[in-house]
Amino acid sequence: MKTVFQRPNALTDMPTSYCPGCTHGIIHRLVAETLDELELTGRTVGIAPVGCAVLAYNFFACDMVQSAHGRAPAVATGVKRANPDNIVFTYQGDGDLAAIGTAETVHAAARGENITIIFVNNAIYGMTGGQMAPTTMPGQVTQTSPYGRDTTTAGFPVHVCEMLASLQGTAYCERVAVDSVPNIRKAKAAIKKAFQNQVDGKGFSLVEVLSTCPTNWGLTPVKALDWLRDNMMPYYPLGVYKDRSAEEL
């Protein structure tokens, strides 16, 4: 019998803690497939965030560090500077990366830190029960924007790829989505590139993945995918925002 589909070796057999239909699982798989295909698992140290992916240290088969809320890029910097031969990645949500950890994110990029960041943008604080996030869209209803995000008092969302693309230190940043098979394939290619860049010493690479939170959006998994497509993708356009990876070192 021929095996046509199996769990990537870079994922452990621990059942994940994600809600049914949550796209965190897909993104984990794409990272793990990348580690398998580039044969990086034994060299890799992953940094788990504070957020729904806090238990990622149980799910990836490589060495892992669990960091404080928002500090993953600083922790990753410490690991990478200690052992530059290690491949170091962070896996962070939008609250973690674009609110409490904004300084750590921006300055890791500004330094051109040779690390890879997987940034999961689901427009909400998932783990704490669905509060407004730095990426919550104008008008979006959350637990703490019950009348919809009012930009006159709550301001505007942070567009992470656009912001980081303006920094000289950023080597590569791309926004992808995991709403459909073609987009998942593109997301995989972007994640693989972000890791390959690190192997090649190209510097700071970040992939922003538009992701769903059916539980806190109050939608079925399928409707959540539609909502992502109809609402998030127009507001957060997919595409490559910066790519210096073809440049000679």
Place this chain on the structure above:
Amino acid sequence: MEKVLMKGNEAIAEAAVMAGCKHFFGYPITPQNELAAYMSQRMPRVGGTYLQAESEIAAINMVIGAAAAGVRAMTSSSSPGIALKSEGLSYLAGCDLPAVLVNVQRAGPGLGGIQPSQADYFMAVKGGGHGDFHTVVFAPNSIQEMVDYTFAAFDIAEKYRVTVMLLTDGILGQMMEPVALIAPETKAPAEKPWAVTGTKGARPKNIVNSLYLSPELLEKVNIARFERYDEIKRNETRCELYKTDDAEICVVAYGAASRISRNAVEMARAKGIRAGLIRPITLWPFPSDAILEAADRVKAFTVVEMSMGQMIQDVELAARCKKPVNLCFRTGGMVPSPEEVLKSIEEVLR
């Protein structure tokens, strides 16, 4: 051994490099700047990393990463910056990571002032982060001790997997003294099997983590950590006793204040008062036994602090109300004079 004239801040930095610390993460703040500046000059020459972080929070999280990866790592700051590092101190403890931290204290609260102070005793000894944990705190009182306890700090940090803080102040950081730079043989374990260095397919994965969702498990982990703290109390508590054998009054002071207090003890002795000095060298663990022992013999204690009085609480606890405990203090960056300490000695004896 030949001695060199060095500033306290620079002496700590050089000792750290000699101790094998190749990773320093800092952020500018007076009066500790010479330490980071020295590192920025020295680290590239020894193949190490000097990184000026975007904040003290980032700096200590970089220390967390480097420590998790198994290397000797260090950060330094002064009072307001140490407050920001308290999140990291808690995570270092929760993750059982070895790290060394220097606080060159200045006056507070708030932006306070840049003059020397000892007002971070509570932050260093009682708090500095959420949860059940301790930081080992050394309080050197000379440049030589700053060097010696920097070596000790790295060893103790690795032996017990704890954070060790060198609590100094603007006086010690800025002043110069001749110092012998001799690296003792390290007593730290050679291997760090828990470090995240990549499995290389040769061992099960390592996880550096402070999250325990099961309260039963977290309780066990915390109790086990405190058993290690008990071991530290037994093995590492240090204090200096100066002329305490026949003392009728004991001054208790650490760091810069202890140097002034020692002068006051001599002045008192010249006047026929049998004064002595108990100088805690570790503030956590606190040398409570030395205080308790003295409490049976002396008439009173005078605690000398460059703060509104913080260590005095530990002295009172240790003395178990057996004898009166007086406070001689200056605050806000002011330094007590030996005459002021002498006056306090005479007062408490009256």
